[in-house]
Amino acid sequence: TPVFKNGRRPVPYALKEKIERTIDSMVEKERLEAVEHAEFASSIVPVSKPDSTVSVCRDDKATVSRNVETKQDPLPRADECLVPICGGKESTVIFQQTKDE
Secondary structure, eight states: OOOBOOOOOOOOHHHHHHHHHHHHHHHHTTSSOOOSSOSOBOEEEEEEOTTSOEEEEEEOTTTHHHHOOOOOOOOOOHHHHHGGGTTOSOOOOOOOOOTTO
8 A cells, every 4th residue: 555654854955956956857857757646655865976966765764664574584693504513624714805915
C-alpha cells in the first residue's frame, strides 16, 4: 500500500532555488511527472555535488523502508568461523597491501 508522508524535511534556504531547478529539469526530461494530488510521497534529501549543482534523492527511511520485508542471513561471527578449524595443521595469512608498502 502506498504511504503518504507529509512531514517535509527542511532544506537550507541557499539550496531552495537549486532544488527547484533540479526538479524542473527532471520534469522536463520526463524523469518526474507533475501531478495535482499524489497517492504517495516521500521527503527529499538534497545532495550538493562538486560542480555546485544539487542532486535530489528520495528519503525512503520513513516510507518504503518501513514496509519492506527482508530476510537477511546474519554474517557469522569470527568464533563461528574459527572454531571449526581449531586443531588444523595448516594456516593462511591474508593481508591487504597499502600504497605505502
